Amino acid sequence: MSIILFTSCLEEQSEILETQQQDTKLTLVKNWFEANKSELRVEDSRDNFRTEFNELILPFFEKEPDWDKFHIFQFPDGREVYEINLANTELYFPDYLLDSLPGMIPQKSVVQNIMFVENTQTQRFDPLIVRYYPDNKESLREFGEIYYGMIDMDWSGMVDIWTYDERHFISFTIRDGAITSSMQTLPKDPESHQDYGGNLLTTEPCREVVTQRNYVGSDGVVTVSYTVTYQCSGGSGSGSSSGSSYGNHSGNTYTYTGPYQGGGSGSYGSVGGTTYTPPTITSPNIKIEKIDMEDLDDCHQNIINDLIGSTQQEFHRIFRKFYGDKPLPSNYNVKFQYGVCSNSQANACTSSALINGWATITFNPNNIGNATDLSFARTVIHEILHAYLLFEAAYPSNCDLNCLLNKYFDKYNSNNPSHHNLFAETKFLNDIATELRNYAAGIGYNVNALGDQFFKDMAWGGLTRTDVFNSLSASDKTRIINRLNAENTGDPKGNIVPIGIKACN
16 A cells, blocks of 8 residues: 555656646746737738738737647647647637638637747747637537647648747638648749749649638627638648648648738847748647557657548548547557567568557568568558557448458468458459558658559568468569568668658667
């Protein structure tokens, strides 16, 4: 009993220390904001859409942070983010909410926060305004249930980012926990696909979007402006593809593209002796539950999160089965860990049976130490399918898939061979290639330049002992094996050089 009491005392002391540290940090942010908030806006921020620059500026209202309601998290580069709820009754919301949420009360439907991003070099806390617009009643959330570092996979809506003085930065459209597009007001022709200010446009054409913004204040709802932005598919939109992974499409970082960044005529005020510039950000982080990754290195966790966020159609449905807190069979459970597989040459392996309702995926660190991000992502896709098929065999929810499984269980005696031939002999081989391509596009690779053959070859990883692979021509098998080995080792094999970058340094 004394050991238990001692442990509880240590845990309580740890919680008290953590709370004290948070209070100290919040005090620093609050003091900085109070001292500098008058310098965080420009003189003309009362104007609306500026056609000469294609920039949207909404009328400014003073921000009133509720310092008792906060979230603290980090961007992957280590910058701390302090997201504070705004006590203001004033807010902006898009016109379509009036249709999707009839009778909605904006203040009760929209979560409106101010997000301070730490600048370690200048000791500043650069602010942004973030608003969460739900698409339906099921996506209504309280402040404690949604923030930039945690959006659940059941949420659909738009995350709107603005500078402190209400200049449009970027918007993310989210459907069922997946980022489907981004919108950014660009001071250039979106069809040119040329670099601008360090930002890379998607290779897919962007389209113009007109979204009416409404303002609600003490005098009721007033239409104030039209947002003219450019929408780019895939969530990777208009951000520069650099930095570490973080949640959905988080290989992308996004920089404010307005004409006033970094000083000059109409520049932001001087804060602490340095011109205020909106901070670079990543995409919102989608929270994944029932996928235990705590034992993995951050770099591998980030790849898995980005991969989950990029999935579409069938694979999006598969990954969603591993999300949530409902009991089996409503949700499936999987744990990732490091270890050695029975086949020491394998990069990874999935448990042959469920243990207490969990599947376990083991990565062999000796075999993936030099693997590229694309190779590791492909391994994850491959193994998560093994885990999914285990659950489908025990709790069939997809009759067509289960019928296919039974066919191959009858043909093969052991578990994995049946799965491997299922992957190879059905549409899953193409699905693996498609999802790997989606992941690559989401983190900034030029997938059109890589070509379909690259992703089709990568999809064969772990399947080179199947009957289908053995039926390929000798030249195809050589090319595929060389590609897989090059991405797995980070070294050239034959005339094939690795395309991806090392997953973990």
